[in-house]
Structures are given as C-alpha cells and as structure tokens.
Amino acid sequence: MDANTPNLNTNDVLKAHWADIKEVGGRMWHFRFMLWMVCHLPLFMVEIITAVVCFFFWLGAKPVRVRSKVYLEHVFKANGKRVDLLGTYKHIYSFALSMMEKLLGWKGAIKLNQIETQNDDLHSLMDGFENGQGAFAICSHLGNMEMLRSLTGYGEYMTKRKFEVFPVLDFSVTSKFNSLLRELNPELMDHVVDANRIDVNTAVWMKEQIHNGNFVVIAGDRTSANSRNRVIETTFLGDTANFPEGAFSLAGILDAPVYFIFAIRKHDFNIRSAYEMHVVRAKTSLDCSRKERPERLKKLLQEYTELLERLCKEHPYQWYNFYNFWERLEK
Numbered sequence: 001m002d003a004n005t006p007n008l009n010t011n012d013v014l015k016a017h018w019a020d021i022k023e024v025g026g027r028m029w030h031f032r033f034m035l036w037m038v039c040h041l042p043l044f045m046v047e048i049i050t051a052v053v054c055f056f057f058w059l060g061a062k063p064v065r066v067r068s069k070v071y072l073e074h075v076f077k078a079n080g081k082r083v084d085l086l087g088t089y090k091h092i093y094s095f096a097l098s099m100m101e102k103l104l105g106w107k108g109a110i111k112l113n114q115i116e117t118q119n120d121d122l123h124s125l126m127d128g129f130e131n132g133q134g135a136f137a138i139c140s141h142l143g144n145m146e147m148l149r150s151l152t153g154y155g156e157y158m159t160k161r162k163f164e165v166f167p168v169l170d171f172s173v174t175s176k177f178n179s180l181l182r183e184l185n186p187e188l189m190d191h192v193v194d195a196n197r198i199d200v201n202t203a204v205w206m207k208e209q210i211h212n213g214n215f216v217v218i219a220g221d222r223t224s225a226n227s228r229n230r231v232i233e234t235t236f237l238g239d240t241a242n243f244p245e246g247a248f249s250l251a252g253i254l255d256a257p258v259y260f261i262f263a264i265r266k267h268d269f270n271i272r273s274a275y276e277m278h279v280v281r282a283k284t285s286l287d288c289s290r291k292e293r294p295e296r297l298k299k300l301l302q303e304y305t306e307l308l309e310r311l312c313k314e315h316p317y318q319w320y321n322f323y324n325f326w327e328r329l330e331k
Contacts, residue, residue, distance in 0.1 A: 252286030
C-alpha cells in the first residue's frame with residue numbers, strides 16, 4: 001500500500017497496478033518496532049497500539065482508502081449490504097494485524113492447536129504427504145498463508161513424515177518487511193521461490209520437489225508484475241476481474257494434486273483468535289490436450305474464485321489486495 005501520493009487523482013489511484021504501489025512503513029525502524037511489540041508485549045496491547053497507529057495512517061492515506069473502498073463496495077454489495085463509515089479503517093487495521101501475524105508465525109509463536117479444521121480435504125492432503133506424495137497449492141491474499149508455512153518450517157507436523165514448503169512469492173514491493181523476516185528466520189526465507197525469476201529450470205526444480213514429497217504454494221489472486229497481460233478473465237464479486245494465468249498454468253506443468261488453501265482469523269480483529277484452515281482439492285484436471293487446456297484452466301479458476309468469493313463474503317476485511325482488482329487491461 002502507498003500512503004505518500006496525495007497529488008494523484010482518484011482515476012490515477014485506481015489505474016495503478018499493484019506492483020507499482022510503494023511499500024508502506026517508511027523507515028526500517030517502523031518494522032523493527034512492530035517486531036519488538038510482538039516479541040515483548042501482550043497481544044491485546046499489540047492490538048490496541050496497532051489500532052491507534054492505523055487510525056492516524058488511515059486519516060492521511062487517501063489512496064489506500066480509495067482502493068480499499070472499491071473492494072469493500074464489491075464484497076458488501078454481494079452480501080446485500082453497504083460499506084459503513086469506518087469500513088476502510090477496519091480493512092487497513094485488519095491488514096496491519098496480518099503483518100503482526102506474519103512476524104508471530106515466522107518466529108514460531110503460532111501453534112497447531114490454534115487452527116480449526118473444516119472437515120474438508122485436509123486429511124487427504126496430509127495422507128498424501130504421509131505416503132510421500134507432494135502437492136501444489138493455490139492460496140490467496142485472503143487471511144495469512146505465511147502463518148501455515150512457518151508452522152511447517154518449525155517442525156510442527158500433522159504427519160510423521162517430514163516435508164518442506166516452497167512458497168512462490170513476489171517480494172519486489174515489500175523489501176523492508178522481507179528483510180525483517182529473513183532476520184527472524186533465514187532458513188525459511190531460503191525456501192522462497194522468487195515469482196519474478198521463474199523459468200524452465202525453476203519449473204523443473206519445483207516438479208522435483210513435489211516428486212520428493214514436498215509442497216509448492218502460490219497465490220492465485222494477483223496478476224504477475226512482469227507478465228501483466230497473461231491473465232484469465234472471470235467474474236468475481238459481481239464484476240469482471242483478471243486473475244494470473246501463470247499460477248493456474250503452473251498446476252498443469254507440475255503435474256501434481258492441486259489444492260486450494262486458505263487460513264483465516266476466525267475473528268477479524270483479534271490476533272489471539274483461532275484460525276480457520278480451509279483445504280479443498282481441485283476437481284478439474286489439467287491432464288488434457290493443448291486444445292482443451294484453455295477451457296480447463298477457466299474451470300480450475302472458476303473453482304478457485306467461487307471458494308475465494310464465499311470466504312471473502314464471510315471475512316470481508318481479511319482480503320489484502322489494496323489496488324483496483326477490477327481495473328481492465330488496455331488492449
């Protein structure tokens with residue numbers, strides 16, 4: 001998110017691609033203060049301090065408010081409601097809490113007993129890992145997937161067999177926060193695959209990791225910074241939106257079981273809350289001819305967006321894409 005662009009008009013704000021939006025936080029000491037809070041203060045105090053800081057940030061961050069409102073209007077309209085006066089503040093506050101969650105997760109402070117399973121396909125996924133079968137997961141910016149990756153990295157397994165998680169992430173606009181995560185746990189950061197450097201060799205390597213019984217994870221709700229026109233259009237929250245073709249095409253290249261996974265705070269504004277963990281195995285197979293592939297990709301995307309839309313409606317303040325998700329590409 002960017003806060004320091006007061007001269008942009010609303011139209012310019014809404015046309016900006018997410019990768020062109022500057023990192024929030026300003027100086028490194030802001031992030032170190034966040035880390036100090038989660039390491040030394042009770043979590044209820046962390047929430048109070050974060051709420052106060054976010055209020056003053058919200059007052060001066062018009063571009064963020066504008067982008068947040070676009071999303072909130074879509075999700076609340078889908079629920080037959082209207083955005084309340086402080087809706088954008090709640091959205092920003094929830095995002096700030098998610099950053100605290102990331103720090104807690106990467107330092108190993110979130111435990112498995114805080115996760116509530118949903119009687120879905122989690123056991124199928126875990127049985128696969130137990131038997132040495134890897135998997136490919138498509139997650140999102142809803143909730144906090146970093147928390148689940150960190151649990152695995154700290155050896156808190158739901159299986160007897162150890163497996164590793166390799167997240168595919170674009171860190172190009174969050175360099176300061178990521179440097180803090182690297183300080184917290186260098187080993188975990190070494191497992192991250194740079195989304196901007198994926199090539200044939202990277203795909204072969206990821207396929208080998210899955211073949212060895214490991215887990216590759218990528219977000220499916222943010223278009224590529226470097227391949228912005230490689231998208232699949234679909235309807236999301238009542239309007240046409242672009243989703244990244246690459247994330248879904250990768251599922252076919254890796255030739256592995258595909259799961260949609262979401263980890264969401266049960267209570268939106270409480271980082272002491274339990275977490276809902278949703279794990280759904282995709283029904284659409286990409287084992288098909290090249291001619292059939294585009295239609296299969298659309299079906300796989302539709303499975304994903306239907307689940308994402310339902311969970312966004314249930315937890316509207318926990319989807320953290322602070323840009324105009326429905327901005328149409330120029331042809």
